[in-house]
Amino acid sequence: MEKTHIQLWEECLRIFADNLSQQQFDTWFRPVTSLGFEGGNLTLSVPTAFFVEQLEERFMRIIAPTLMRVYGAGVKLFYSYHPVKEAPEAAVTQQSERPSAAVQRHPANPFQAQAAPEFDSQLNPKYTFENYCGSVSNKIARSIGEAIATNPKCKTFNPLFVFGHTGVGKTHLIQAIGIRIKERNPQARVLYVSARLFESQYTAAAMAKPSRVNDFIAFYQSIDVLIIDDIQDLMHKPGTQSAFFHIFNHLHQNQRQIIMSSDCAPSEMKDMHERLLSRFKWGMTCELESPDFDLRREVLRQRASQDGLDIPAEVLEYIAANVTDSIRELEGIVVSLLAHATVLNREITIDLAQSVLSNAVKIQKKTVNFDIVTQKVCDYYNIDSEKLFTKSRKREISDARQMVMYLAKRHVKMPVTAIGTRLSRSHATVLHALKNIEERMSLEAALRLDIEKIEASLTATPV
16 A cells, blocks of 8 residues: 555654654754655645755755655655644745655665766765864774874774763764765865664665676775764674675775764674684774763863854753753754744753753752762862871862862862761861852852862752
């Protein structure tokens, strides 16, 4: 039975949901419905003209291939919305401003052994090193990526295997390598492809005829830099693994660079050929860790700047302290703030951020105690906590001890006498410490920043 236009659009929505953050999907795609699909023309109902602008500018790279996959090549996209809510009869229908070639755009044909005059690398131009925020949590992976991009002929890191959980920036990093290589050598055959697309191409070739599999392998063996995202999707796919094994061997033996990303380390992959796993470990394997506080705040600042949003520092600090696992989730929060600020004409405040976060992440409250304060301060200053309880008067120990006193009073609400007892100090010493910290805060910006970061780590601590 032929699918209805509603069923076809629901299929598109499932694809969007799989490839976007929950926040992005709920904000920009869940309100969109299909009005009809006839004669190759797809008409979507959107809430406002602002939605059209956002879909065109932000998400056409995923919309275009999805429409081609679900509706077929040649589909034309139209949007329908009501400029005046009280006058539904005055609906406006607007055609997508993107050229038709963008809607019909598809991955490089894996069945052509000969390269097309213009080779499409499938790289997202937004994923550059220039807008890839760096910190301690991704320093090693970024440094290696830049080394490969600067000198692709050096094969010390071939293959490069980057792993980390969802949303830590793997896709951005591996595409940034490809973009930098293309900038330095426009003739280089660099190809970015998801493992899922690679697998579907191989399956289509295998179902056709044997020569198609040969063409498929020949195409991938012609690549200079092969970038495969989410390589773990090849688990439980023995046929595709076998094809990739031959491609991998050919590229590696011919000094071609191979770059892979995964949500787990090679050692954790199940149902993957051992001979393939061993090759994953030939070069460099590095982990992208969960973004630390500085990275989360910088991602928010940069994304807000790109969107033309003026987010107050205290709002950035609040979001960075409470959204801790995923860069993708952080970007989704900015999208939601943009929607609220633009559509609802609301000022971006802590209250608005709290409202947005309450729908996006689970903010867990924790009762902060003296021990937690002590540990957070020592972790921040890289000091052994036991030294705080000694008679040491070294400046770094004394400053950390005073910080503990100040934060214990502020966040734990401990009596001054109790704080002194825990640190074997007198009532007068604690009072002096509290006054000293308060006076220094009014003069020392660095100290204020230290306190903000430690307090953020306290409020972000899960139960």
